[in-house]
Amino acid sequence: MEAVPARARGYVAAVALLAALCVLRLPATHTPWWVVALLAALYAVCEYVVRRRFGAGFYPVLLAGAFLxxxxxAALVPLPAALLTFVEHPPVLLRRLWRVAQPSLAAWGAAQVHWxxxxxxxxxxxxxxxxxxPAGAGVLAxxxxxxxxxxxxxxxxxxxxARRAWRGLFCRSLAPVAVHGLAGLMMAVLWRSPYGPVAALLVLLPMGVSGWVFAQYHRERAAHQATIRALVQAVDIKDGYxxxxxxxxxxxxxxxxxxxxxxDERVEVLRFAGILHDVGKLGVxxxxxxxxxxxxxxxRRIIELHPxxxxxMVRGISFLGEARAAILHHHERLDGSGYPYGLAGDRIPESARVVAVxxxxxxxxxxxxxxxxxxxxVALTELERCAGAQFDPRMVTALVRAxxxxGWHPAVTADEPAPGVPAPAPAAGRTEARR
Structure with a gap:
C-alpha cells in the first residue's frame, strides 16, 4: 500500500465527515427518490466510462442534480459512482472515500446557492x-x-x-466546469419540460463529442509519454550505471x-528535461x-559530446519545448568552465540550471x-559549497528547501554490492564522465 501521510488521511476523513453532515437534513426535505436514483445511476455510468477512458471527472449529471x-x-448523487467505479491505486478505501466526499460537497454547495x-x-x-x-452562481460555487x-x-x-497549493486551480477549472454546468442546466430544464428525462439525456450527446476530442488529446499525450519511456529504456539498457x-x-x-x-506546464517540461537529459548517451x-x-x-571528449x-535526437520533438535546451546545456557551469559551449551565468538556460542541480x-x-x-x-552541503561557481544558487536553495x-529516498541504480562486501573504490574520473 502506498504511504499516505497522516495529515492527508485526517484531511480526507474531515471532508467525508462534512459531506455526511450535509446529508443529515435529508428526511426534512421533499425528495423525489426516483429522480435521485436515476441521476445517481446515470452519473455512475458516465463516471465509469469517462474515468476508465480519460481519467477525468464528468460533471453535467452532477450539476443537473444540483439544479433539480x-x-x-444532490449530495447523494455521487455515492454509487464512488462505490462502483474501479480504483487503480491503493489505498482503495481512502480513494473511494475521497471520490464520494469531494463531489458530494461540491454538489451540495451548488444546490444551496442555486436554490x-x-x-x-x-x-x-x-x-x-x-x-x-442562479445556475451560474451554482456553477461558481x-x-x-x-x-x-x-x-x-x-x-x-x-x-x-500551502501558499501555492491553490494558486491557479480555480481559474484552470472554471472553463471546463462552466461547460459542464451549461450542459447540466440544459438537462435540468428539459427534465422539467413536457418531454421529460429522455429528452434530458440527449444533452449528453454533444458532451460525448467533446469527450472524443479530449480522447484525441489524451492519446497524443500517451504517445508523448511512450516516446520518452522508449528513449529512457534505450539509455538504461546501454548504460546500466x-x-x-x-x-x-x-x-x-x-x-x-x-x-x-x-x-504546471513548465513543471511538466522540466520533468521531461530531467528524464531525457542523458539520452545523448545513445550516441556514445x-x-x-x-x-x-x-x-x-x-x-572524455567523446563522452562529453552526449549533450x-x-x-x-530530440530536435524534432516539438512537445519537449525548452527541455531541448536543458538536454544540450545541463553540463554547463555557472563560471563558464562547463561543456559543450562553455556558457556562463544567465547565458545558461534556466531549465538547464535546474537539471544540472x-x-x-x-x-x-x-x-x-x-x-x-x-x-x-552531505550531498546538499556539497551542492551549497559549489553554488555560484558550478551551480545556480537559486536552484540549489530551492532543492534544499524542497x-x-x-524528504528523498535514494535508490540503487546498478548492481549493489552484497551485504558485508565492501564496495570497490570509484575509478578516477568516472563519476563526472558518467553523469
Whole structure:
C-alpha cells in the first residue's frame, strides 16, 4: 500500500465527515427518490466510462442534480459512482472515500446557492434568461468547492507549499466546469419540460463529442509519454550505471521547479528535461560508458559530446519545448568552465540550471556498483559549497528547501554490492564522465 501521510488521511476523513453532515437534513426535505436514483445511476455510468477512458471527472449529471434536487439529495448523487467505479491505486478505501466526499460537497454547495437564488422556480418555468443567474452562481460555487478541496489534497498529501497549493486551480477549472454546468442546466430544464428525462439525456450527446476530442488529446499525450519511456529504456539498457537515474533526476527537477513557483506546464517540461537529459548517451560507444578505470582525454571528449547528441535526437520533438535546451546545456557551469559551449551565468538556460542541480544531487546520493551514495545532507552541503561557481544558487536553495520539507529516498541504480562486501573504490574520473 502506498504511504499516505497522516495529515492527508485526517484531511480526507474531515471532508467525508462534512459531506455526511450535509446529508443529515435529508428526511426534512421533499425528495423525489426516483429522480435521485436515476441521476445517481446515470452519473455512475458516465463516471465509469469517462474515468476508465480519460481519467477525468464528468460533471453535467452532477450539476443537473444540483439544479433539480434539494441540497441534501444532490449530495447523494455521487455515492454509487464512488462505490462502483474501479480504483487503480491503493489505498482503495481512502480513494473511494475521497471520490464520494469531494463531489458530494461540491454538489451540495451548488444546490444551496442555486436554490437560495430562486433557481428551482426558474427551472420549472424555464424562465430565460433569469434561470442563468442562479445556475451560474451554482456553477461558481461548485467549482470553488472542488478547487478548495483539491488544493487541500495537494498541500496535505503531495506536500505542495500551502501558499501555492491553490494558486491557479480555480481559474484552470472554471472553463471546463462552466461547460459542464451549461450542459447540466440544459438537462435540468428539459427534465422539467413536457418531454421529460429522455429528452434530458440527449444533452449528453454533444458532451460525448467533446469527450472524443479530449480522447484525441489524451492519446497524443500517451504517445508523448511512450516516446520518452522508449528513449529512457534505450539509455538504461546501454548504460546500466544510469538505470533509474533519469527518472529520479526528473523527480528532483520537478521539486526544484515547484519550489521556484513555476506553472504546471513548465513543471511538466522540466520533468521531461530531467528524464531525457542523458539520452545523448545513445550516441556514445558502449565500451566507454562501461569502462572500468580512468578515461583518456580523448575518451572524455567523446563522452562529453552526449549533450549535443541528445539535442540532435530530440530536435524534432516539438512537445519537449525548452527541455531541448536543458538536454544540450545541463553540463554547463555557472563560471563558464562547463561543456559543450562553455556558457556562463544567465547565458545558461534556466531549465538547464535546474537539471544540472538535480543531476548532480542524484549522482551523489545514489549507490553505484562501485561506490556507495552519500547521505542526503552531505550531498546538499556539497551542492551549497559549489553554488555560484558550478551551480545556480537559486536552484540549489530551492532543492534544499524542497527536500527538507518532502524528504528523498535514494535508490540503487546498478548492481549493489552484497551485504558485508565492501564496495570497490570509484575509478578516477568516472563519476563526472558518467553523469
Amino acid at each position: 434536487l434539494p441540497p441534501p439529495a 437560495a437564488l430562486g433557481g428551482r422556480d426558474a427551472i420549472v418555468t424555464a424562465d430565460f434568461p433569469r434561470v442563468l443567474v 461548485f467549482c470553488l468547492v472542488l478547487t478548495l478541496l483539491d488544493g487541500g489534497i495537494l498541500a496535505t498529501a503531495v506536500g505542495v507549499p 544510469t538505470r533509474g537515474h533519469s527518472e529520479r533526476v526528473g523527480r528532483a527537477s520537478v521539486l526544484i521547479a515547484r519550489e521556484l513557483g513555476m506553472d 560507444p558502449t565500451r566507454l560508458l562501461r569502462k572500468d578505470g580512468p578515461l583518456t582525454p580523448e575518451e 549535443e547528441y541528445g539535442h540532435e 538535480a543531476d548532480a544531487f542524484d549522482a551523489m546520493t545514489s549507490t553505484r556498483s562501485y561506490s556507495r551514495g552519500r547521505p542526503v545532507e 527536500l527538507r520539507r518532502c
